[in-house]
Structure formats: C-alpha cells, structure tokens
Amino acid sequence: xQQIEVDTPLPSELQAIADAVARDLVDxxxxxxxxxxxxxxxxxxxxxxxxxxxxxxxxxxxxxxxxSLARRERRLAHRQxxxxxxxxxxxxxxxxxxxxxxxxxxxxxxxxxxxxFTILGTRVVREFGLDAIAYGENADDRQRPDRPGSRAxxxxxxLHPLAAAGASKAQVxxxxxxxxxxxxxxPAAPCLASRIPxxxxxxxxxxxxxxxxxxxxxxxxxxxxxxxHHGSIARIEVPIDEFALLSxxxxxxxxxxxxxxxxxxxxxxxxxxxxxxTFTLSLLSRQPxxx
Numbered sequence: 102x103q104q105i106e107v108d109t110p111l112p113s114e115l116q117a118i119a120d121a122v123a124r125d126l127v128d129x130x131x132x133x134x135x136x137x138x139x140x141x142x143x144x145x146x147x148x149x150x151x152x153x154x155x156x157x158x159x160x161x162x163x164x165x166x167x168x169s170l171a172r173r174e175r176r177l178a179h180r181q182x183x184x185x186x187x188x189x190x191x192x193x194x195x196x197x198x199x200x201x202x203x204x205x206x207x208x209x210x211x212x213x214x215x216x217x218f219t220i221l222g223t224r225v226v227r228e229f230g231l232d233a234i235a236y237g238e239n240a241d242d243r244q245r246p247d248r249p250g251s252r253a254x255x256x257x258x259x260l261h262p263l264a265a266a267g268a269s270k271a272q273v274x275x276x277x278x279x280x281x282x283x284x285x286x287x288p289a290a291p292c293l294a295s296r297i298p299x300x301x302x303x304x305x306x307x308x309x310x311x312x313x314x315x316x317x318x319x320x321x322x323x324x325x326x327x328x329x330h331h332g333s334i335a336r337i338e339v340p341i342d343e344f345a346l347l348s349x350x351x352x353x354x355x356x357x358x359x360x361x362x363x364x365x366x367x368x369x370x371x372x373x374x375x376x377x378x379t380f381t382l383s384l385l386s387r388q389p390x391x392x
Contacts, residue, residue, distance in 0.1 A: 121266035123154035131233035138162040140178030143237030169292040214250035218257035235260035310364035317359035333366040341374035
C-alpha cells in the first residue's frame with residue numbers, strides 16, 4: 102500500500118479541524134503522542150493529524166490486542182499503519198479476566214477502555230517516552246449514550262482531539278478521503294464482544310466463534326456484517342440491499358457449513374439488516390415501568 106502524504110492540503114473547513122487538533126496537542130504539552138489505534142477511520146485520521154502536527158517521529162500507534170479483536174481487523178490495522186508510515190506497537194490486554202467486563206453489562210465498553218488506558222498510561226507511556234495518549238472519539242460519538250468508553254478516557258486523562266475540535270463523523274471521513282486513506286470508506290467495526298447480548302458472559306470461545314463466522318459471511322461476498330451470538334444460533338446481519346446474494350444455493354450452503362463449523366447449530370438472517378449498537382441501544386432506550 103502506497104504511503105500517503107499527511108501534509109496534503111485540505112479544504113478550509115477540514116484544515117480548521119487539523120489546526121484545532123494541533124492546538125489541542127500544544128495546549129496539552131504533548132510533544133510525543135501515542136494514538137490508541139484500531140485501523141478504523143477515526144483513529145486513522147487522528148493518527149494522520151497528530152503526525153501532521155508533531156511529526157511522524159513523535160507519533161506512535163498503539164493497537165490493543167485481545168480475543169475481542171477480529172483477526173481481519175488486526176491485519177487491516179497493520180496495512181493502514183503502513184500507509185500512514187507510522188510505527189505500530191501491539192499491546193496485549195486482558196479484559197476477559199475482569200469479571201466486570203466478562204459478565205457483559207451495558208457499560209462493558211467502559212471496562213475494556215479502562216483496561217486499555219491503564220496499560221497505555223503506565224507501562225507503555227514509560228516504555229516509549231510518551232507525553233500523552235490520544236484516542237479517536239469524534240463529536241458525534243460524544244452525543245451517543247452507548248459510548249461509556251469516553252468515561253474511561255476522561256478518568257485516565259486521555260486526549261480526544263477530534264471531539265475537542267468539533268469534528269463530526271462525516272468530517273472525519275472527508276479528511277480521510279482528502280488524504281487518500283484506505284480507511285475512508287471502511288465500515289465501522291465494533292469489537293467482537295458487541296455481538297453478545299448484555300448479561301450473557303463474554304468468553305474467548307464465543308469471540309472465536311463469532312470471528313470465524315463473520316469471516317465466512319464476508320468471504321461469501323457481503324460488504325459488511327455482524328454475527329450476533331445467541332447460544333447455538335448465529336443471527337446474521339448484512340446490508341439489506343445484499344440479501345439477494347443468498348439466492349445462490351451454492352453460496353448459501355457453503356456459508357451455512359462454515360457458520361456451523363465455527364460452532365453454531367443454526368444460522369438465521371435478520372430481516373432488519375445490519376444495525377449499530379443493537380444490544381446496547383435497545384436497553385438504554387427502555388423507559389422505566391410506571392409505578
């Protein structure tokens with residue numbers, strides 16, 4: 102993958118965001134920054150803007166690795182780091198050993214981010230001589246009720262330059278496109294644990310089964326997917342306009358075989374299509390019963 106030029110001129114609206122990110126780093130006294138990185142569009146754009154502001158030699162990408170990270174996302178993260186021309190360091194996390202995470206409460210993401218930011222803010226900061234850790238929350242994410250990870254970031258004093266700059270998701274994607282980042286059109290890819298209903302335990306075996314099943318769905322030709330784990334049932338979410346792919350009997354049978362091989366007895370297609378935050382938002386939107 103060809104390396105991009107992070108100093109590529111940006112349209113005035115987007116340049117204003119880049120300038121605000123640079124000011125945020127200066128105000129924080131961050132001469133050397135570790136970016137909590139996933140390879141997704143938000144963390145990739147943040148990495149590019151941090152590198153643009155303080156130089157590639159002062160920017161380090163930090164990828165948290167655990168069973169909740171899909172293997173394909175790990176590979177994509179490395180390829181996107183190559184395009185950025187920035188060093189990528191993998192950091193092992195062990196959120197599964199935390200009962201508050203494993204029992205899968207509505208604020209599971211808080212415990213995951215707390216684990217990540219604890220490790221980054223101690224051992225990793227010392228090891229790489231970092232002044233600060235930053236992560237790619239955007240302004241739209243700050244308004245969502247299903248993002249408890251932002252609370253962990255605040256507790257650990259992790260910088261959020263994109264949100265501080267008021268950058269919307271659309272603007273972040275526009276910057277990615279202007280810079281020629283491969284992640285510009287990349288669909289959102291929440292961690293594999295988000296496929297398990299809240300209140301049902303998160304285990305390495307479940308995460309592995311989801312990972313294998315989602316690989317099968319994507320290999321069948323779908324552009325995006327979620328495989329929701331309901332015990333022996335895999336509830337598959339794909340874009341509605343791609344349902345017709347399953348009219349091919351050979352494709353459908355091969356997909357069914359691979360989903361079963363991943364550890365499920367049954368595979369179903371969700372007629373609502375692909376959904377974001379389906380488990381968390383459904384719980385948060387419930388109104389208390391009248392007394």
